[in-house]
Amino acid sequence: MTDMQNALPRTDAQRKRASFFNYFRKNWILYAMCIPGLTVLLLFRYLPMYGILIAFKKYSVKTGIFASPWVGLKNFRSFFRDPFAFRIISNTFKLGFYSLLFGFPAPIILALMLNEVHSSKTKRIMQTISYMPHFISSVIIVSILNDIFATTGGPVNAALMSLGLTEKPITFIQTNRWFRTLYIGSDIWANVGYSSIIYLAAMTGLNPELYESADLDGANRLQQIWHITLPGIRPTITILFILAVGRIMGNDQQKILLMYSAQNYATADVLSTYVYRLGIEGANFGVSTAAGLFSNLVGLVFLLITNFISRKLSDTSLL
Amino acid sequence: MRKKRIRFRLFDVINLSLLTIMMLIFLWPLVITFSTAVSNNLELGGQPVFLLPKGFTLESIKYVLSSSVVWQYYGNTILYAGLGCVIMLITTSLAAYPLSIPGFRGKKLITVLYTITMFFGGGLIPTYLTIRSLGMIDTLWAMVIPTAVGAYNVFVFKTFFMGIPSSLSESAFLDGAGHGQVLLRIILPLSKALLATFALFHVVSVWNNYLNSTIYMSGERQTIQAFLRNILINGRTSELNDPTKLFELEQTVSSRTIRASTVFVVMVPILCVYPFVQKYFAQGVLVGSIKA
Numbered sequence: 001m002t003d004m005q006n007a008l009p010r011t012d013a014q015r016k017r018a019s020f021f022n023y024f025r026k027n028w029i030l031y032a033m034c035i036p037g038l039t040v041l042l043l044f045r046y047l048p049m050y051g052i053l054i055a056f057k058k059y060s061v062k063t064g065i066f067a068s069p070w071v072g073l074k075n076f077r078s079f080f081r082d083p084f085a086f087r088i089i090s091n092t093f094k095l096g097f098y099s100l101l102f103g104f105p106a107p108i109i110l111a112l113m114l115n116e117v118h119s120s121k122t123k124r125i126m127q128t129i130s131y132m133p134h135f136i137s138s139v140i141i142v143s144i145l146n147d148i149f150a151t152t153g154g155p156v157n158a159a160l161m162s163l164g165l166t167e168k169p170i171t172f173i174q175t176n177r178w179f180r181t182l183y184i185g186s187d188i189w190a191n192v193g194y195s196s197i198i199y200l201a202a203m204t205g206l207n208p209e210l211y212e213s214a215d216l217d218g219a220n221r222l223q224q225i226w227h228i229t230l231p232g233i234r235p236t237i238t239i240l241f242i243l244a245v246g247r248i249m250g251n252d253q254q255k256i257l258l259m260y261s262a263q264n265y266a267t268a269d270v271l272s273t274y275v276y277r278l279g280i281e282g283a284n285f286g287v288s289t290a291a292g293l294f295s296n297l298v299g300l301v302f303l304l305i306t307n308f309i310s311r312k313l314s315d316t317s318l319l
Numbered sequence: 320m321r322k323k324r325i326r327f328r329l330f331d332v333i334n335l336s337l338l339t340i341m342m343l344i345f346l347w348p349l350v351i352t353f354s355t356a357v358s359n360n361l362e363l364g365g366q367p368v369f370l371l372p373k374g375f376t377l378e379s380i381k382y383v384l385s386s387s388v389v390w391q392y393y394g395n396t397i398l399y400a401g402l403g404c405v406i407m408l409i410t411t412s413l414a415a416y417p418l419s420i421p422g423f424r425g426k427k428l429i430t431v432l433y434t435i436t437m438f439f440g441g442g443l444i445p446t447y448l449t450i451r452s453l454g455m456i457d458t459l460w461a462m463v464i465p466t467a468v469g470a471y472n473v474f475v476f477k478t479f480f481m482g483i484p485s486s487l488s489e490s491a492f493l494d495g496a497g498h499g500q501v502l503l504r505i506i507l508p509l510s511k512a513l514l515a516t517f518a519l520f521h522v523v524s525v526w527n528n529y530l531n532s533t534i535y536m537s538g539e540r541q542t543i544q545a546f547l548r549n550i551l552i553n554g555r556t557s558e559l560n561d562p563t564k565l566f567e568l569e570q571t572v573s574s575r576t577i578r579a580s581t582v583f584v585v586m587v588p589i590l591c592v593y594p595f596v597q598k599y600f601a602q603g604v605l606v607g608s609i610k611a
């Protein structure tokens with residue numbers, strides 16, 4: 001009856017506007033619900049994006065973002081001309097690459113092993129133990145690491161010496177020789193259990209009949225794993241791999257900050273720690289933001305390339 | 320149901336042995352921390368702890384627990400984690416619910432807005448400057464609001480909400496309920512596993528983060544991890560408590576045992592809470608993996 005009273009919309013655009021207006025009026029509360037989330041998003045994700053402009057300006061706190069003079073790519077040039085720039089970038093890549101190389105398969109292997117455990121009680125207990133380290137903070141992990149691998153009074157060195165494997169204690173902490181090993185090793189210790197959960201969940205979704213018929217065909221356990229389990233979770237592996245590659249440039253900044261010092265900058269200093277040092281400690285906002293932007297872009301490019309390759313090779317892709 | 324006879328093959332023996340070794344590796348660092356914390360320093364004599372404590376004394380732990388500073392930082396952390404968690408659950412649920420409604424006009428635009436933030440962001444400095452220009456530095460809000468909404472969380476919530484049978488909400492609508500009531504009385508009560516899981520995620524991430532509070536907050540308002548970092552990594556054990564108390568303890572306690580005790584005291588709450596929410600946890604990650 002109200003249709004007769006309102007003038008009928010004439011054009012398509014008017015009709016669309018009218019129907020949206022009606023929808024809005026009926027469901028305004030839905031739009032109200034969106035407000036808190038979008039506000040936070042706008043203020044703390046999109047507004048900082050505007051701060052990326054700092055990378056292109058000679059920013060000073062007094063003049064603010066608008067008034068600071070535009071300097072084009074000068075900050076980027078400063079960054080790349082820094083004598084340590086190459087080292088920093090290469091450290092970032094190397095750390096990311098080795099983390100991926102060792103850290104990506106580890107949860108898969110753990111999941112495969114846990115999946116093969118017959119007793120579900122044992123399996124659950126082991127799972128619980130394995131993801132407990134994930135909840136321990138970086139500060140505590142690094143502190144324990146420092147104590148375990150301490151040159152004097154550390155159990156590892158004491159054990160190595162009493163076993164006769166070495167005459168003098170080995171310096172593990174804050175050296176270039178061992179940084180990557182300690183970093184990646186402690187990373188795996190902390191995260192392998194937690195990361196294996198997704199793979200385990202995917203494995204429980206596999207059809208048990210496949211295993212039964214493989215049994216009848218005489219396949220042994222390893223063969224079953226290789227031919228059934230692994231292909232079965234391939235989509236999961238692929239997607240997680242793409243995401244992992246996208247993160248290759250972003251290391252655990254907090255942990256590295258705790259583990260590095262001038263003694264091991266040569267391997268430990270990476271883009272994220274450089275950004276922190278320059279920005280928060282050195283207040284050189286322009287170059288710091290430029291370096292951070294560079295890091296983000298490279299990560300994005302990696303993500304897109306890997307996604308593209310994956311889409312061509314299989315049907316799975318993220319985007 | 321007839322239980323299948325399990326044949327224990329060589330494979331199982333090797334598998335279980337390797338797994339057991341791994342389990343020991345997971346537990347060992349935690350065990351020796353505890354052992355060091357309760358060791359009597361006189362009997363330690365500079366020797367490392369391999370597994371069991373040397374001597375037994377609770378003095379180190381008591382020393383740490385009696386420090387008023389520790390409780391202050393604990394309090395800060397609990398406040399940020401708890402409040403942040405509540406705010407996160409509320410805003411994420413509110414944000415995800417409209418997206419789960421079929422036919423919601425504008426869904427695509429909003430989804431895109433969230434998705435973009437998953438891959439691209441301002442970075443450390445711009446975010447810091449934004450928070451500063453909003454006048455939030457050194458306030459409670461800097462710790463609880465920016466982390467309240469994340470695209471990933473919103474999407475997982477949305478998927479979960481969509482999985483709830485629409486017949487339930489439909490009958491509510493027929494009874495005259497509005498969206499608000501449907502969310503409150505139907506959807507959320509059925510989402511307890513989801514809410515518990517993400518609450519846990521959030522609390523853990525706030526608890527373990529030290530950088531945020533060192534950047535945004537002044538010394539006294541920082542979190543327990545930031546405080547820990549000062550003590551453990553920067554070696555400033557004297558900030559912990561009244562150093563003169565140490566004389567009374569006559570060497571049963573040393574900076575080593577104190578450090579281990581501090582670590583132990585901070586580690587224990589999370590490890591205690593963890594088994595209780597563990598049952599929600601495994602389910603919750605399942606939900607997250609389905610999203611993928």
